[in-house]
Amino acid sequence: MSASPESFSLRQIALPAFGPSLLFGMGEGAIFPVLALSARELGASSAGAGLIVALVGIGSLLANLPAAALATRYGERRAMVGAAAVSLLGLALCLLAPNPWIFGAGVLMIGVSSAVFLLARQAFLIEAVPLHMRARAMSTLGGVMRIGLFIGPFAGAAFIHLMGLQGAYWLSVLAMLGAGAVSLAIPDLEPRAAPGAAATPPPLSMKAMMRRHARVLLTLGVATALVSALRACRQIVIPLWADHIGLDAATTALVYGLMGGVDMLLFYPAGKVMDQHGRLWVALPCMLVMGLSLLAMPWTTGFVSLLAVCIVLGFGNGIGSGIIMTIGADASPREGRTVFLGLWRQITDLGGSGGPLLLSGLTAVASLATGITAIGGIGLVAAWMFWRWLPRGRVVR
Incomplete structure (x- = not known):
């Protein structure tokens, strides 16, 4: 996946670099508009439904530092695959939840997986892209996620029309499966070593x-x-x-x-x-x-x-x-x-x-x-x- 900095183009890594992010964003975008409605259907109050929606951000906040440790230990690619798997488990809880508590646990897991995925995706791009194209890579990553979040609600609406409210979650399942599959197919990245670089020292706490x-x-x-x-x-x-x-x-x-x-x-x-x-x-x-x-x-x-x-x-x-x-x-x-x-x-x-x-x-x-x-x-x-x-x-x- 490496190329000389002078000949590098984002097109060379478009699918492995941005494909999982588009699918992950689409999966999240499909369910975000219906989380509160699903919580209400399970018996949550309006305040409780608001708290459940907030669990996405809370899960991300709680997972940032553990996500760094996971990506350091297992590598960015495995961390992304693991994040997709955790998100799928969270979606399964949302689909099968008999009460707001179980549903909230599933939403929290989706927030946790988002933190792991985004951190691993950023670290992957830092290593894969030469410095002179770093901002374009990062802005494209942010743009692709926004496109996924934009498409998700519209595609989710079509699934909801066919399957009811749970259709949004099934679309998210498909998107997360795709994100995990593409991440799994990405070859492990060999970091670009600086000329004359010494052996990598132990990571700092x-x-x-x-x-x-x-x-x-x-x-x-x-x-x-x-x-x-x-x-x-x-x-x-x-x-x-x-x-x-x-x-x-x-x-x-x-x-x-x-x-x-x-x-x-x-x-x-x-x-x-x-x-x-x-x-x-x-x-x-x-x-x-x-x-x-x-x-x-x-x-x-x-x-x-x-x-x-x-x-x-x-x-x-x-x-x-x-x-x-x-x-x-x-x-x-x-x-x-x-x-x-x-x-x-x-x-x-x-x-x-x-x-x-x-x-x-x-x-x-x-x-x-x-x-x-x-x-x-x-x-x-x-x-x-x-x-x-x-x-x-x-x-x-």
């Missing part, structure tokens, strides 16, 4: 890795956690503000879909800009555009103005496709890389979990507009942090 790389984790790591917070809040504020200004569910879905379409179109150009000009050329405008869009959202009063703001918001998010993974890959050391990436994902996932909590708290004590404005301000803070600590120019090692 989590504690030693945190101590050695504390500065980058507390600067760029925190900045990317703020990116994750903005993205998580974006999913929440659009339907809430649309409802606040009187838009119905169908109109809100149209706004969200158009925004997602703009988002998906930009992942490869964004990666190319990062590779050719440097990460700051994308990270800074991404945060400025998203932050200013959220600051403008409370001033919208109807469909047209909200759609315009959301299109700009989708543009900002789209040009930032893969930015968290790319910066994490750049910062990661060769020795103990998966351990570092596990810590990196833990920090960014904490941002993704903390952002909605902050939004909820500010909305409760002040107003929805205040909460949205504060989240927009976080985007400007992240932009300043990138300006302060993200290296200028192209990454060269």
